[in-house]
Amino acid sequence: MKKIYLIRHCEAEGQPPESKLTVNGLKQALDLSVFFSEMKIDRINSSPYKRAIETIESLAKRLNIEIELDRKLTERILSTKNLPDWLEKLRTTFDNMELEFEGGESSQAATERILEVAEEIFNGEKENTIVVTHGNLMSLLLKYYKNDFGFEDWKNLSNPDVFLLKYENNEVTFERVWK
Numbered sequence: 001m002k003k004i005y006l007i008r009h010c011e012a013e014g015q016p017p018e019s020k021l022t023v024n025g026l027k028q029a030l031d032l033s034v035f036f037s038e039m040k041i042d043r044i045n046s047s048p049y050k051r052a053i054e055t056i057e058s059l060a061k062r063l064n065i066e067i068e069l070d071r072k073l074t075e076r077i078l079s080t081k082n083l084p085d086w087l088e089k090l091r092t093t094f095d096n097m098e099l100e101f102e103g104g105e106s107s108q109a110a111t112e113r114i115l116e117v118a119e120e121i122f123n124g125e126k127e128n129t130i131v132v133t134h135g136n137l138m139s140l141l142l143k144y145y146k147n148d149f150g151f152e153d154w155k156n157l158s159n160p161d162v163f164l165l166k167y168e169n170n171e172v173t174f175e176r177v178w179k
Contacts (some may be wrong), residue, residue, distance in 0.1 A: 001168040002122050004179075005041075006141065007132045008052035008161040009030070012051035017074070021054045028160055033058040035162070035178075041065065042126035043119065052132045055160060059130075073119050073124055075134035076110040090136070094143070094151040111140040122167040138163070145172045 010032070011025035022028060034060050046052045048069040060067045079104025083089050088163050093099050097108040114137050121129045139154040142163060162178035 001127070002124075003128045003167075004118060004121055004165040005036070005039075005128070005130045005176075006138055006163045006165055007055065007130060008138050008157055008159060009047070009049070009055040009137050011053045015075075017049045019049070019051050021051055024091060024159060025051070025159070026054070028056050029055050030161075032056070032160055033062055035052075036130070039128065041128050041130055043121075043129040044068065044132070045070050045073065045121070045129060046132040047075070049074060049132045049134070051065055052134070056130065057133045070117060072113045073131065073133040073137065076107075076136045076140070077082075078136075088153075089104050091151045094154070106143065107140055110137055111144050113137075114141045115144055118165070122172070135159075135161075142174060147172060 008029035008056065011022045012019045013022055015149035032055065041063055043057055044065050045068045045145050046056055048071060050075070053067060056067060078086060078090055081101070083101065089101060093107045097111070098106050100106040114133065117131065118141060135154060139149065143149040158178065159176065161176070163174050164177045165172055165174045
């Protein structure tokens with residue numbers, strides 16, 4: 001059985017790639033490190049965004065595992081335009097996976113991107129992998145495996161959040177494991 005611990009980054013100062021974790025986010029990262037301290041982890045993949053790296057740095061140092069950065073794990077861009085009603089527009093992209101706003105990425109394209117990462121891990125040698133990413137991208141992967149995971153589930157994610165994906169007998173199941 002292969003396992004992916006899919007992590008949404010800890011509380012951050014903002015949305016740009018260079019946004020750091022807040023003081024509370026740094027505490028959450030330490031809590032994550034403790035949470036994983038008794039688990040066997042073989043590999044850590046992360047979005048190259050600063051908040052994602054900072055989320056997992058403490059654990060990576062503790063386990064002496066190099067963080068592998070993967071651009072496919074960056075957050076999905078809804079649009080390059082300022083959308084005052086962005087939340088409603090995001091909601092529609094959970095129902096219409098092909099919908100694409102100016103300069104943005106459709107839910108379908110973003111799903112394909114993170115699915116490529118998951119499939120590579122499930123087909124690889126390592127048994128237990130941590131993947132650190134962002135809320136929308138995480139939600140789209142979970143929706144792929146369970147179609148009724150939607151907008152409200154995304155809204156109910158926490159920072160951080162952790163889901164365990166298990167690949168066994170050519171089937172993927174998942175459960176939320178964060179408190």
